[in-house]
Amino acid sequence: MKIWRKKQGFFPLFFLFFCFLSVLWAPQPCLAQEQAEQHVYDDAGYFKKKEENQLEDLCLAYGEEIDANIVMLIEDGVENKAWKQFLEDFYDAHETLGDCALLLLDINEEERRIEIQGYGEMEYIITDTRIDTIIDAMIDNLSSGEYYSALIQFPTLVKRYHDMGAGSDARTHTGHDNEIYNPYYYEKEKENKIVHSCMLALPAALLIGGIGTGIFVYNSGGKMTSTYHNYMDESRQSLIGRYDRYTHTTRSERRKPQETHSGGGGHGGGVSSGGSSHSGGGRSF
Amino acid sequence: MVIQYQCPDCGADLEFHAETGMMKCGSCGYEVKAEELVAASGEDPDAYLHDYEHFQEETRYHTFGEENAEQYVCKNCGAVIIAGEDTSATHCEFCGSPVVLGDRLSGELAPTNVIPFKISKQQAEEAFRKWKKNGFLLKKDFKNADRVKSLTGIYVPFWLFDVKAQGEVNAHCTSKHTYERGDYIITETSHFDVFRRVDIDYLKIPADASEKMEDSMMDKLEPFSYGEMKKFQTPYLSGYLAEKYNYTDQDLFPRVEQRVRGYARSYIRSTIHGYSTVNITREHLKARQKKAEYTLLPVWMFCYDYKQCDHNFYMNGQTGKIVGKPPLSKGKVALLFFSLAAVSELLLSLLIFLLS
Numbered sequence: 056m057k058i059w060r061k062k063q064g065f066f067p068l069f070f071l072f073f074c075f076l077s078v079l080w081a082p083q084p085c086l087a088q089e090q091a092e093q094h095v096y097d098d099a100g101y102f103k104k105k106e107e108n109q110l111e112d113l114c115l116a117y118g119e120e121i122d123a124n125i126v127m128l129i130e131d132g133v134e135n136k137a138w139k140q141f142l143e144d145f146y147d148a149h150e151t152l153g154d155c156a157l158l159l160l161d162i163n164e165e166e167r168r169i170e171i172q173g174y175g176e177m178e179y180i181i182t183d184t185r186i187d188t189i190i191d192a193m194i195d196n197l198s199s200g201e202y203y204s205a206l207i208q209f210p211t212l213v214k215r216y217h218d219m220g221a222g223s224d225a226r227t228h229t230g231h232d233n234e235i236y237n238p239y240y241y242e243k244e245k246e247n248k249i250v251h252s253c254m255l256a257l258p259a260a261l262l263i264g265g266i267g268t269g270i271f272v273y274n275s276g277g278k279m280t281s282t283y284h285n286y287m288d289e290s291r292q293s294l295i296g297r298y299d300r301y302t303h304t305t306r307s308e309r310r311k312p313q314e315t316h317s318g319g320g321g322h323g324g325g326v327s328s329g330g331s332s333h334s335g336g337g338r339s340f
Numbered sequence: 341m342v343i344q345y346q347c348p349d350c351g352a353d354l355e356f357h358a359e360t361g362m363m364k365c366g367s368c369g370y371e372v373k374a375e376e377l378v379a380a381s382g383e384d385p386d387a388y389l390h391d392y393e394h395f396q397e398e399t400r401y402h403t404f405g406e407e408n409a410e411q412y413v414c415k416n417c418g419a420v421i422i423a424g425e426d427t428s429a430t431h432c433e434f435c436g437s438p439v440v441l442g443d444r445l446s447g448e449l450a451p452t453n454v455i456p457f458k459i460s461k462q463q464a465e466e467a468f469r470k471w472k473k474n475g476f477l478l479k480k481d482f483k484n485a486d487r488v489k490s491l492t493g494i495y496v497p498f499w500l501f502d503v504k505a506q507g508e509v510n511a512h513c514t515s516k517h518t519y520e521r522g523d524y525i526i527t528e529t530s531h532f533d534v535f536r537r538v539d540i541d542y543l544k545i546p547a548d549a550s551e552k553m554e555d556s557m558m559d560k561l562e563p564f565s566y567g568e569m570k571k572f573q574t575p576y577l578s579g580y581l582a583e584k585y586n587y588t589d590q591d592l593f594p595r596v597e598q599r600v601r602g603y604a605r606s607y608i609r610s611t612i613h614g615y616s617t618v619n620i621t622r623e624h625l626k627a628r629q630k631k632a633e634y635t636l637l638p639v640w641m642f643c644y645d646y647k648q649c650d651h652n653f654y655m656n657g658q659t660g661k662i663v664g665k666p667p668l669s670k671g672k673v674a675l676l677f678f679s680l681a682a683v684s685e686l687l688l689s690l691l692i693f694l695l696s
């Protein structure tokens with residue numbers, strides 16, 4: 056019984072450790088993005104019903120696959136040519152969109168503009184640079200007026216980037232405009248940081264465990280406790296000569312480590328008036 | 341020469357009593373100080389002591405049978421006392437009477453000092469039991485079993501060395517100062533030429549002179565408190581075993597010298613402080629023996645039977661410190677390792693996480 060009681064002393068430690076590990080390694084709760092009722096808003100009335108339905112199906116299918124909303128707006132002219140603002144306001148007005156890849160096609164002959172924005176998780180998937188590439192891929196069809204062909208490319212391109220994971224310039228624009236708290240990004244970062252901290256601490260922890268146990272084992276049979284103080288005749292001066300002579304000084308300089316942001320650009324990203332951070336980009340055709 | 345002390349009141353044997361520090365009669369309870377006992381005998385305390393040459397001669401011609409055992413006769417019962425060649429105090433095997441073999445404590449073999457036992461047999465047993473119980477890495481059955489085969493109070497021969505250590509040390513030391521200026525972090529390192537000269541006296545560094553005792557174990561039994569040290573008198577040995585030395589002070593000095601060098605080095609190092617780095621560039625140390633006193637120090641020796649194997653443990657008979665090599669439980673060692681690693685991992689990763 057006594058031994059059992061002794062052993063119990065270790066259990067809280069183990070319990071604590073396993074709790075910690077389980078927090079670290081437990082699969083992150085994955086909340087499915089609810090699909091919007093409508094994915095294609097043809098306010099310009101450009102597409103036939105059949106085409107619109109096909110686009111709708113496409114957005115829904117790919118959207119479900121990547122667990123995000125893919126939404127297309129087809130407009131005939133946007134007030135003050137404020138396409139970016141238009142999309143931001145649209146996103147703010149549709150609160151349930153969540154992780155969303157938004158596309159605006161302004162087919163007004165005088166304007167002819169495409170604008171794409173990524174919100175939530177999509178902000179890190181279709182980054183500013185990737186949006187440029189997406190537009191690159193679509194621009195030929197757009198220029199030649201093949202809007203349907205251009206638009207059906209969009210969900211597939213978004214899906215392709217989704218499969219590739221977050222873009223390398225994903226951080227850029229968050230630090231660009233305002234430092235905005237983004238739950239998705241923050242959680243990912245936190246998770247990475249925890250794993251990184253654990254990995255970094257592991258060798259040191261094993262070393263401490265080893266050394267600590269070694270000391271315990273070594274001292275289990277009693278240890279040498281007498282030191283030079285025990286036998287030194289402290290009644291007389293033992294230190295009979297000393298000097299500490301300064302000789303010279305050496306000097307070294309190094310530049311302060313700077314906070315660096317990878318990549319550049321990010322001209323189209325920003326924050327909507329509703330406070331949603333997003334990536335973005337647009338081009339006239 | 342066999343010395344036995346008898347109670348003046350009842351004639352029973354007098355033994356040294358650790359708890360009271362007096363000679364005590366186990367039969368009637370009579371108590372007397374060891375010094376008074378010697379004085380009361382009316383004899384010169386050194387009268388029975390022969391010189392060393394004589395002892396050696398005696399030893400040579402009175403060799404008893406095998407293994408160089410000597411023949412002495414118990415004054416109490418007349419039985420032959422069998423004593424190993426190094427034994428200077430023992431018990432009569434027949435009547436149990438404590439005997440001191442005076443000629444083995446004579447001449448060059450005469451101890452200068454003795455620290456009498458302060459911990460009685462009963463206290464030693466109790467302390468050992470407690471020590472076992474508290475050793476949390478020990479094997480379970482070892483902790484629970486009570487198989488002390490024998491518990492012997494033994495005066496172990498030590499040489500107490502007075503050593504003078506002299507030396508000089510040069511060191512290159514640096515002191516760092518870091519500050520920020522503009523976009524730069526500037527580190528200024530000041531260099532110093534440091535010198536120390538020492539002349540240290542070390543007093544009464546013990547070194548065990550018995551070949552039966554393991555040096556590392558005897559070293560671990562330290563420190564002894566010299567305030568309770570007495571001038572040697574044979575009554576202190578009554579009731580205990582005692583050994584004579586196998587090694588002379590000259591034999592042991594190299595070991596002590598090494599220790600003194602380490603002590604001197606630690607002391608010098610302690611006088612160099614306030615620097616970021618200390619690099620010893622020159623060291624010249626020498627140790628010289630000033631004096632060595634033959635002293636008997638009290639040790640309780642436990643012979644513990646565990647899995648048909650004897651484990652020896654030693655206890656400082658004055659302070660109660662216990663040393664030995666107990667059998668450890670591999671499971672508990674592993675448990676300790678993982679627990680320490682787990683707690684360190686938890687704290688370190690938390691620290692790194694918070695700092696980053």
